[in-house]
Amino acid sequence: MTRLDEPDDAQRRRDVAPVICYPTDTLPQPNMELLRNALSNANSVSMHQAPPRDAVSFHVPAGSFFRIHSVEGSQVGDLNLWHAENLSERFYSGKTRALHGTHLTIGDRMWSSFPYMRPMATMVEDTLSWYGFDQYGGSVHDVIGTRCDPYTGALLQGGHYHYCCHSNLTRALADARGLSLKEAESHVHDVLNVFMCTGFTKDTGQYFMKASPVRPGDYVTFFAEIDLLGAISACPGGDCSSEHSSDMAACYPLDVEILTPPKEKLIDWVPPRDNPYDRSHGRP
Numbered sequence: 001m002t003r004l005d006e007p008d009d010a011q012r013r014r015d016v017a018p019v020i021c022y023p024t025d026t027l028p029q030p031n032m033e034l035l036r037n038a039l040s041n042a043n044s045v046s047m048h049q050a051p052p053r054d055a056v057s058f059h060v061p062a063g064s065f066f067r068i069h070s071v072e073g074s075q076v077g078d079l080n081l082w083h084a085e086n087l088s089e090r091f092y093s094g095k096t097r098a099l100h101g102t103h104l105t106i107g108d109r110m111w112s113s114f115p116y117m118r119p120m121a122t123m124v125e126d127t128l129s130w131y132g133f134d135q136y137g138g139s140v141h142d143v144i145g146t147r148c149d150p151y152t153g154a155l156l157q158g159g160h161y162h163y164c165c166h167s168n169l170t171r172a173l174a175d176a177r178g179l180s181l182k183e184a185e186s187h188v189h190d191v192l193n194v195f196m197c198t199g200f201t202k203d204t205g206q207y208f209m210k211a212s213p214v215r216p217g218d219y220v221t222f223f224a225e226i227d228l229l230g231a232i233s234a235c236p237g238g239d240c241s242s243e244h245s246s247d248m249a250a251c252y253p254l255d256v257e258i259l260t261p262p263k264e265k266l267i268d269w270v271p272p273r274d275n276p277y278d279r280s281h282g283r284p
Contacts, residue, residue: 022098030122031269032107035223038266039065039124042259050077052251055168055233057176058258059084060224063266065124065259067221068194068232070214073252074239076196077232078147078165080173080189081110081120084227087177089116093143093190102199103139105129110192110222115279118272120228125221128195131213137199138210141220145198145207147191148235148244161236164245165191168233176229194220194232194254196240211241221259225272232256 007013042065050056052075060066068077083089092113100108106126109119126141133139149166153159161167166188174184195214200207237244238251 024099027099028119028272030107030109030119030223032124034266034268035122035124038261038269039221039223039259041265042261044257045260046258048256048258050168050232050234050254050256052234052253053163053168053236053247055165055172055231056256057172057229057231058256060228060230060258061260062224062227062271063261063263063269064224065221065261066121066224066228066230067125067219067257067259069255069257070195070216070218071253071255072216073250074212074214074216075252075254076212076214076235076237076240077194077254078169078191078235079194080169080191080231082173082187082229083112083116083120084229087187087229089113090187090189091120091192092117093192096192097143100143102142102144103133104141104143104192109225112226113189115275115277117275117277119225121222121224123220124223125219127218128213128220131197133199134197136208136210137202138197138208139199140195140197140212140214142193142196142198143190144200145191145193145196145209147188147193147233148237150245153245161245163236163247165233165235169231172231172233173229176231196235198240209237209240209244212239214239230256 048056048058081091096111110121148164169188170185197212234254238249
């Protein structure tokens with residue numbers, strides 16, 4: 001028998017039960033009752049719109065909320081978050097996925113990059129929470145996709161498309177911070193795919209997308225745990241039912257609403273502390 005042959009005990013090996021990599025029993029949990037009460041008393045203070053096949057930036061003070069609205073048609077968006085005063089602290093989709101799973105839902109948090117690794121935002125509302133997981137293993141709000149980008153497009157199709165989400169987010173960040181496109185691009189990172197319906201195929205394990213269940217009037221709301229600079233791109237794939245990075249799909253804008261609650265409604269809220277890891281020893 002060669003090493004390529006299936007061993008006699010192959011099925012026994014496949015039947016070994018999985019072990020959760022990061023048990024979350026000790027993970028600090030958000031006070032959802034407090035956040036919902038604060039949100040119910042919050043006032044809308046500004047609105048920002050990402051046009052179809054483009055992006056918009058927005059600022060959310062710590063202790064405020066931001067709500068992403070589908071306003072005209074079925075549309076998905078790619079979301080980036082940074083600390084408003086420190087672009088090196090940014091959303092870490094990989095660790096968020098390891099802690100919460102492939103798709104985010106109410107009560108899950110968006111975590112920041114090393115060495116900060118603290119909650120940036122907490123999902124408080126989601127009008128698509130009813131969807132769950134479908135028969136294909138698909139669900140909404142994924143942290144498994146990277147973002148549509150011109151580099152992969154050039155590699156696979158040989159084209160040079162300038163309105164993929166990566167490019168849109170780069171331009172939005174450059175405009176927001178007065179950076180060159182080259183400087184801004186280095187800060188653009190893997191996204192939360194808002195409203196996008198995705199999963200992995202069961203036979204080949206490939207990343208798939210399908211028509212999003214989002215419709216006009218749907219929204220998802222997050223609580224800002226720290227001062228945030230955000231940017232969201234209205235994906236050129238529209239509802240991603242057939243393709244992305246294309247001028248052919250029907251695309252619609254996305255609105256981002258900033259809501260601020262009265263301070264007394266968050267009197268018991270404790271902002272996230274610095275990550276407790278002691279870096280004085282064992283640093284690379």
